[in-house]
Amino acid sequence: MSDYTAKIKEISARLLKEEKVEMVIGFRKGTVPMMNEPCFVKTPEDIKKLVWDSNCGINLANYLTGRKEKIGIIAKGCDSRNIVTHIIENKIKREQLLIIGVPCKGMIDKNKIISMFENEINEVSENEENIIVKGEGFEKTLNKNDVLQENCKICIHRNPAIYDELAADLLDEQKDIDRYEDVRKIEAMAPEDKWKYFEDLLSPCIRCYACRNACPLCYCPTCFVDESKPQWVGKSIDPTDTRTFHFLRAYHCAGRCTDCGACERACPMGIKVRIFTKKLEKDCLELYGWEAGLSLDERPPLDTYRPDDPEDFIK
Amino acid sequence: MEDWEPRIVGFLCNWCTYGAADLAGVSRMQYPPNVRLIRIPCAGRMSPKFILAAFMKGADGVWVSGCHPGDCHYLEGNYYARRKFALFKNLIEYMGIEPGRLHFSWISSAESTKFASVVNKVTSAVKALGPRKHGIKAFTVND
Ligand code: SF4
Ligand code: SF4
Ligand code: SF4
Numbered sequence: 001m002s003d004y005t006a007k008i009k010e011i012s013a014r015l016l017k018e019e020k021v022e023m024v025i026g027f028r029k030g031t032v033p034m035m036n037e038p039c040f041v042k043t044p045e046d047i048k049k050l051v052w053d054s055n056c057g058i059n060l061a062n063y064l065t066g067r068k069e070k071i072g073i074i075a076k077g078c079d080s081r082n083i084v085t086h087i088i089e090n091k092i093k094r095e096q097l098l099i100i101g102v103p104c105k106g107m108i109d110k111n112k113i114i115s116m117f118e119n120e121i122n123e124v125s126e127n128e129e130n131i132i133v134k135g136e137g138f139e140k141t142l143n144k145n146d147v148l149q150e151n152c153k154i155c156i157h158r159n160p161a162i163y164d165e166l167a168a169d170l171l172d173e174q175k176d177i178d179r180y181e182d183v184r185k186i187e188a189m190a191p192e193d194k195w196k197y198f199e200d201l202l203s204p205c206i207r208c209y210a211c212r213n214a215c216p217l218c219y220c221p222t223c224f225v226d227e228s229k230p231q232w233v234g235k236s237i238d239p240t241d242t243r244t245f246h247f248l249r250a251y252h253c254a255g256r257c258t259d260c261g262a263c264e265r266a267c268p269m270g271i272k273v274r275i276f277t278k279k280l281e282k283d284c285l286e287l288y289g290w291e292a293g294l295s296l297d298e299r300p301p302l303d304t305y306r307p308d309d310p311e312d313f314i315k
Numbered sequence: 316m317e318d319w320e321p322r323i324v325g326f327l328c329n330w331c332t333y334g335a336a337d338l339a340g341v342s343r344m345q346y347p348p349n350v351r352l353i354r355i356p357c358a359g360r361m362s363p364k365f366i367l368a369a370f371m372k373g374a375d376g377v378w379v380s381g382c383h384p385g386d387c388h389y390l391e392g393n394y395y396a397r398r399k400f401a402l403f404k405n406l407i408e409y410m411g412i413e414p415g416r417l418h419f420s421w422i423s424s425a426e427s428t429k430f431a432s433v434v435n436k437v438t439s440a441v442k443a444l445g446p447r448k449h450g451i452k453a454f455t456v457n458d
Pocket of ligand 3: 204205206207208209210211212266267268269270271273
């Protein structure tokens with residue numbers, strides 16, 4: 001990954017020096033292991049902070065909303081698709097951006113790794129294939145593929161969808177991936193079991209909204225959870241309110257979600273919230289042949305229609 | 316259970332199904348009284364929040380009806396709505412609401428017979444499922 005970092009630094013330095021951009025949005029090392037932070041680089045001295053490794057799971061498109069300056073942005077496959085979505089939704093202009101595409105080898109699942117060890121992890125490093133985890137009195141080497149984030153395991157768009165520069169050669173995309181095994185399992189359940197499944201899934205939710213805040217799609221000036229007259233969803237952790245929150249959060253991402261996993265990654269309770277958005281993703285693909293964020297020229301599925309759209313559910 | 320009657324909230328487009336309801340009324344057609352009708356300006360105005368709110372406040376079933384494709388008073392509101400409804404229905408059923416609780420139809424203002432027959436179908440589908448067991452929230456002071 002050090003070659004990625006070097007290339008990212010080189011491109012960023014050049015873009016800043018030539019004044020093509022006013023800042024570069026990338027990642028720097030976090031203060032705790034496996035938690036790289038977004039980093040806004042505006043001066044040549046700050047370039048050295050930039051890093052790239054398997055801990056860059058935050059979606060940087062989230063930091064573009066409504067910005068006015070010229071920006072260089074580091075974009076892995078999913079980030080680039082959210083950038084496309086942002087452009088389509090007029091949250092940023094294509095001309096404002098210099099997209100530094102990163103052909104992505106997947107991000108690691110910090111929750112999974114933390115749960116594998118009893119003691120606190122103090123340091124995590126990596127090479128091409130392995131993740132080396134160190135803590136008080138232990139050191140262990142893990143195979144990176146075994147600890148990838150769930151969404152990265154099934155990712156079929158690792159290469160950026162749009163870019164102006166590339167931090168590495170494009171990768172072969174994963175083929176023959178079944179993206180919806182988990183969704184189909186739930187679809188096959190009886191209604192009562194589905195209800196129970198989601199009740200259990202959501203019971204740890206503390207309504208902190210980290211999943212919403214991490215998502216680049218959630219930029220409404222007033223989120224429905226904050227509306228009070230009428231109040232569509234109560235603010236308590238009453239299970240009905242929590243369920244309504246998750247329903248609407250996911251529904252608002254319909255046809256827009258890129259399965260970047262930032263929401264799931266942000267959840268302090270380890271709730272697998274992608275199971276909602278994946279259902280919508282599957283339906284958008286099956287009903288409308290749509291995958292989010294791949295093209296600037298196509299309207300998203302809920303902003304268009306075909307006269308012969310499926311309607312067998314309508315009397 | 317025998318005498319249990321479901322409460323169903325119906326959201327009807329002003330330009331078609333609401334007219335059909337009127338026509339059914341003046342034609343003295345008989346249909347079950349279980350549906351509480353709410354007039355909306357277009358199927359395209361139908362917010363997913365309306366359906367969720369109805370269910371949350373205790374509706375046993377929800378029914379949304381608009382103009383046939385091609386007949387929308389605003390030309391294409393129902394085409395956009397159709398996509399929203401498809402995704403909505405799939406998601407709410409995925410999360411455990413029984414398929415027979417949420418219904419959609421296209422009924423023009425001339426189709427009073429269809430109106431009565433859809434009310435019948437919706438009512439019996441909801442009745443067959445019985446009262447809802449989950450997801451109803453007690454009323455709060457804000458209501
Ligand atoms: S979802 Fe794909 S592009 Fe995004 S971090 Fe995972 S592997 Fe990379
Ligand atoms: S809902 Fe989650 S997976 Fe989808 S775009 Fe937002 S953060 Fe990414
Ligand atoms: S981040 Fe997790 S705990 Fe917080 S609101 Fe989302 S699902 Fe609930």
